[in-house]
Amino acid sequence: MTHPRFKNIPSVQPEAKKTAITFHAKDDHPEIREKVFELMESFDIKVLIAIRSKADMAESAKANFKSLGTKLQQNAIYDDLITRVFKNLLHKADVINIAIARRGKAVREEALEQAINQAQKNFESQWKISSNSSIIIEPTYPSEVAGLQVIDYYLWAVQRCYERDDDQFFLPLAKKYRLIMDLDDNRNKPYGEWYSDRNPLTLEKLKGARSK
Template structure:
């Protein structure tokens, strides 16, 4: 009798978010890089989480404990009407004591983080060069985002049978199709360059951080990285990578 062994159907979980934005120009066409409300860098990061459920449970319990702690009783961001920490962790809104607690949780879990960082002044140089060759060309931030997705995932989608790639939704525009195409291009280019076949299934899942705790985790890491690049503040980075 022949005996066949089924290969284990391995799945990997990725969570993707951004820090900063891809904006180069204001409504009047002027350069707004580095002005108030506009970052100097655009960062796209992916967090690989071995056990999303365990991370979700621990961060959820932590948030509940912090909300019940009398020390935080009068902290504005932790009140229900503020619609901030009361519902989800968000590094920009959370107080430093909360940030420290959240970052300490990450060390207990099997997490891997990768990021692509673009200096927007360098992007501006590219746009100007492109315009000199093609006057009809018009830059759009989605172009930069999709390019960075391809770079970020260029060699992350070929080892396992299946991938869940959860993206933080931004704005009202549904970009699921565009993101899927960017991932497929990254997958195809890697397979072509290595001369291998790739039949991995990639599931693209757009959602918001309040509904997905691991997205709150990647937000924290990206915020820490952004503080380092934009403000040269390293205390949060050192908590992540001592």
């Protein structure tokens, strides 16, 4: 905020409530964004992501509403993604702290706890391994937890691949992504396409998904 080259950038001004209080890839100035990405290359971090396609969900929602008369709820989609992301992670430590970005004004702690509990149950059902981990869930704002700012940047880099055929931000960090679950790309498997070291995410593969 005091750097001569950056201090007059609109997003850095305190009244803008953007870069001045939290890093956010969409809002940050390109030069600041580049510095954040350079810093992130040194982080010892593992990233797991679950992705849904709005277009595919819209078609599914129309079909469900026509046959069942029920509407697809955003919170239900969000909670399902949380369950999927955390399924194989909740047995790896005695105490697990989960910071979840608050969405709007609602905290929804009970619903988030249910999603996490379901993840535990799904893991135990599949692997027959129970977990006694103590799980602490903290709905919070990115300005209060650096990890939420970091994952925002990782998500933004993947979004650029999907929506703009642009992998310049993704490639330098590609090895940090341990798993990217594209749940609506069912060309090869009914549960979606899982990108990892064995199946790296590339623009060519995404183009194939869009032409399915």
